[in-house]
Amino acid sequence: MAAVATQPLVDVRADFPVLQRTFDGKPVVFLDSAATAQKPVQVIDAMSAYYRTSNSNVHRGVYALAREATDLFEGARKRVAAFAGADPATTIFTGNASGAINLVAYSWGRTNLGPGDVVVVTHMEHHSNIVPWQLVCAERGARLRYLSTSETGELSLDELDEVLDGGSVKLVAVAHVSNVLGTLNPVEEIAARARTAGAVTLVDGAQAMPQMPVDIDRLGADFYAWTAHKALGPTGIGVLHGRRELLETMPPFIAGGHMISRVDLESSSWNELPWKFEAGTSPIAEAVGLGAAVDYLRAVGMDRVRAHERELTAYALERLAEVDDIRIFGPLDAERRGGVVSFAIDGIHAHDIAEICDREAVCIRAGHHCAQPLMRTLGVAATARASFHVYNSRDDVDALVSALQAARKVFEL
Amino acid sequence: MAAVATQPLVDVRADFPVLQRTFDGKPVVFLDSAATAQKPVQVIDAMSAYYRTSNSNVHRGVYALAREATDLFEGARKRVAAFAGADPATTIFTGNASGAINLVAYSWGRTNLGPGDVVVVTHMEHHSNIVPWQLVCAERGARLRYLSTSETGELSLDELDEVLDGGSVKLVAVAHVSNVLGTLNPVEEIAARARTAGAVTLVDGAQAMPQMPVDIDRLGADFYAWTAHKALGPTGIGVLHGRRELLETMPPFIAGGHMISRVDLESSSWNELPWKFEAGTSPIAEAVGLGAAVDYLRAVGMDRVRAHERELTAYALERLAEVDDIRIFGPLDAERRGGVVSFAIDGIHAHDIAEICDREAVCIRAGHHCAQPLMRTLGVAATARASFHVYNSRDDVDALVSALQAARKVFEL
């Protein structure tokens, strides 16, 4: 890790065209990768090349162009599955992480939840891992229970055990890394305990997969959802990995072309996995782009990505602490968190912090971060949030801290 | 139309990079636009430019890059809505046309259909406009009824009236243009009769919007679904236009970030239209690409596109009739059909026809075209299908006819 600290991964910056931009002569400092990451030319060019030379609909096509497109599409699925430690047959492409979680809520949830059953989520979940469960619980008469977060933004396994001991828990849905607190949750342990209690686990990996090595097979969760656009890939595609035994017995979700085996007038039968859950024309170019993104991440090395995030987060935690009246949320140890840091400054609303940062071309996010229940737990309406990826450096953190000092001046603090 | 016939729209060919390809020295003849269209450089470059210079998550972002991305995304929505004669607030982005139809089946269908109610579809529907209705009818105890197709592949308004007179019809779901027969259905008339009978109408415009002027406001359908990738746009994005009064009372479908107004622990409230139906990160670059595609189509002029399709279809119907033992499906008058022609040759299976066409780099599709019920009506397992867009010319049709003659030779007919 020391090697990484003295030699940050700055050599990749040139791969990211957006980072060459300036606003009012100031080079952009992009610290909002938790919202969406920037894309390397390798990803952008792979999609352009697909459209320029191989574009065709996939599957079923007899002609060479269609075979080429199919190979590119299904080849990307294989690489994406390998990247995540999963099987291509249980690697389903959706529209985004929200689509992946909804697939489970609708297909698994509506057939497996009933009155009295309990779905467990946590106070730190993203709305995409709360609202689908609210809806399916309301429909099925099941109950939604929240695990609380500690002062340092961490879950308690004891509380989990208590809830599981209560019985009736059918599903535990938990973020791998919180998009607000940065907390790296012990999902392997959570999945193991849920399994022992007879519950299945869904891990929302939207913030984890992009920035750390994840091996779904080892992790042991039944469902794992993530999204390409935060992992240096394109918009328009998300991923759901599922346990084969579950996927096989689950009814389809989105119905239409391609997910069927046979359509009769009254009813239909379904295609094999993974296609049973992919209706209509797939996000083909997007899969190609995501394939290029995981190739890129593998080439950098996910261990190095993780080390870089950790180092930068540690530096950010240290430098941000210099700002007066600041409150930093989440674990204070970079070892136990991902590359995202939320904070508040007493006397300046997050919105105003972001506005003044923008004047220095420092891009941070302000708001509830699609985590309103967590905001209420933290006792704030909004936080400011800086988040990192491979293209960030200590200089970016320094630029942020200067902008925060400038904000304090504007607000005469 | 005479002017178009003698001066085809060949001037746009250079905009489509795939068409420069050769296979075994033979220039590609792409006749599978009904599966997915080729994309002009203007569309490919718009998406690359988005990723290279403006990439950011949309909405909520305070910084300049996020404002830019939001303006590009919402600006695209406005142009897409205008292209279709619809209101941006009722123009919802989905993953594809299947996703758009499923949105209606799940959200409108599950709240409006009950035992004894009838959903009307037709024998010529694509699986994406059949299977979602099978599922929701099965769930809600409603009944699915099919309108038949005539010898020339057309619907009968008398049969529609009869079915509507039977009462209990809650929804009529019908293709604007059949993806197999090419039939251009009288959707304005169908929607009017359905409305009089108290039923709502969903038009599957996947094949219509790409190739003819469509004014949804005038058409009067309650829901209209289409997909970008057939309209010279990217994969990964579809569109649902809906009547505001219906959309406003419908519950959300996919739940998650962004589609909410407020999330409490037990329940939530929803964002305004159109965002109520758009959960999680949108297909942002895809919307930008679709915006560029509708700009491109508008520049060519949808009346010219339609005239071109009609002229080419008429020419194809004429030339294909020269092939011995051929059966051509659908209306024989190009005026009453879109730019797609399905056929069978006695003694050669469609799959083999497509294989031999591929040897001449002629790309056609063979199979059930996601319309198995229609295949059974036609008494075939599969058809061969050629389909056109702006970049096709009479030469392409000639190449197809030569390849078919070659196929007959191979099969010693």
Place this chain on the structure above:
Amino acid sequence: MDALYRDYILEHYKNPRNFGELEPHDLDFHDHNPLCGDELGVHIVVEDGKVADLRFHGQGCAISQAAASITSEELIGMPVAEVERLGADWVIDQLGIDISPTRRKCALLSLKVMRGATTGDASWPD
């Protein structure tokens, strides 16, 4: 001087006028800005068809708090029927600063809440 965070904006933000609750009150309304989660409520006492007194409460950024504070001074004494006719321009005039599209909802939240209390119409002012 800062073009957005002018002295009087910061002054109103730090010491908002007419903030708090008002019990009893005749009208009230509560709403939020879905973009950032800011919440704002209002209590109004009506006398002779006029806004006799009001209090805003909630959390927000400098723009939304200053807008509430500055306009509150104008709103007190105004006929209720007049409140219903106020539009976005009026608030932005009162603020006296340029408002970017991103901050527009911040500026308008207080008027939205006022109109919600007086007319029941909770849409965003144009």
Place this chain on the structure above:
Amino acid sequence: MDALYRDYILEHYKNPRNFGELEPHDLDFHDHNPLCGDELGVHIVVEDGKVADLRFHGQGCAISQAAASITSEELIGMPVAEVERLGADWVIDQLGIDISPTRRKCALLSLKVMRGATTGDASWPD
């Protein structure tokens, strides 16, 4: 000569051996190729643990029909236990032509149906 549509392939396609129905029969199975909609069924008569007789029926392309026809001649007389061990390579050997990935399911549909009838395993042969 055509590398794919060889004389004997076309001959089997046009005049398929052992096509039709077989009544009564001991085993049957019916399946389809989801890619193109082709349907194929089989009726089998078993005697002394062997395929005493069989008939295929359905529609399909030259490759799938020829594969059914050519292999039918080998399958008649074969011990049922042996049928269960047959794999994709066996069919492709019997066909004697190169099969592209796109046409693979065409070539394998008849074996899939045979295995469905004899073992109940309806997965695609590897």
